[in-house]
Amino acid sequence: MAEEKKVLIVDDEPDILDLLKYNLEKEGYLVQTALDGIKGVEIAKQFIPDLILLDIMMPKQDGVETCRQLRDLSELSHTFIIFLTARVEEYSEVAAFETGADDYIAKPIKPRALMSRINALFRRKNSKQSENEKIEVGDLVIDRESYVVYQSGNELNLPKKEFELLYFLAQHSGKVFSREDLLHNIWGTDVYVLARTVDVHVRKVREKIGEGYISTIKGVGYKLEIN
Amino acid sequence: MAEEKKVLIVDDEPDILDLLKYNLEKEGYLVQTALDGIKGVEIAKQFIPDLILLDIMMPKQDGVETCRQLRDLSELSHTFIIFLTARVEEYSEVAAFETGADDYIAKPIKPRALMSRINALFRRKNSKQSENEKIEVGDLVIDRESYVVYQSGNELNLPKKEFELLYFLAQHSGKVFSREDLLHNIWGTDVYVLARTVDVHVRKVREKIGEGYISTIKGVGYKLEIN
DNA sequence: AAATGTGATTAACATTTAGTTTACCTTTAA
């Protein structure tokens, strides 16, 4: 949940841009817009969006050609491209596919459907790597799939932040992290919370798993002991 | 992965044929196409595909009748048949079911979703164990065939969505799912419903099966406890 | 065709729980 996803919208109709921008920002995305394909490519080079919404029918340079150019940029190799089409049939042209678009969305655009689809897109992308994330440290087994911590067979249920804290420390077992590092990694970069909040969570985790796991390095931070 | 899977597409629209063929071949499938049901059956006899994508609405001979003929061919007994329908409702007609189709996909076709579904289909087929439609979790027996849940002998009748929810959670017993995950897995990727709807269904299921089965992981989602 | 029933969804409100801050206490290292 850490960073905001970046979305670039390229469409020649200001109304559409506004509509999409408004809805995407409401969902927490970082949005930039371009009124034609040429500007779109320019902005994409610097902005490096995670997703580009690209109108097919545009003056100056159409979406298909723009897409082709975008796909040639290596820095955009992990960027999704979704076409916006006035009619479904437009998309079925093979040409559109070959350019490497990932999906298309038919106009008129229904904001809710679009948002749900975009959210799903990112969820899928994120969940691909972490299949069965179980971590073992000493007599602890931290299972992300079931969100449970087992301690020599006993099941412990930690609230989200406590779980994430323990999970993170366990992932980097033995390494010390400052409170700021922990906040940055667990809470995210755009959350403003006092550093002492970490202390409170550490205490709660200790209360549940006992002493001897999380150790304090005074003046530095916390780490999880390796056993 | 040994052999390439064979797919036959039967549709009267050349655009759709091209679209599907292009995508399937990109995924490594061996593809043949037919422009109507009669030719489709002819080709199927020789080609013996692993999967047939069949448009329901076709001139000459519609998909339902074609499917019926295909199902009569013993050499195609292990072939999947998926209907392509313009509207979801078409499929719910009993006629389509009775012919023995395995699934349906609503138009307009979304290449990514379709590919992911087809890949999943073959993956499932290969790991053949999961044919048994009964799931037991604790004192619950969830029987998909009769659409009934037994709780220590008592018969519970859950409405569709509630049943599907319980069934899905039971299939992945112990694993936590976010509301969005549940929506996408149970409601489908192209249904746009508020996430809180899941809560209401969870409540109704709890009302019927009692507490102690579905547990809430705050900030994360729901899971079914393993007993 | 009208009336009724049912399930799905949404919206509104209540409740619970987690997360954060504050304040004060304890420990530790110079």
Next chain:
DNA sequence: TTAAAGGTAAACTAAATGTTAATCACATTT
């Protein structure tokens, strides 16, 4: 021995979830 850092409990705030009821869309009955 005493600042500085960390521990701890409790108060407070913000979120998430639980729960009920209203609405809508369909199916079924009359």
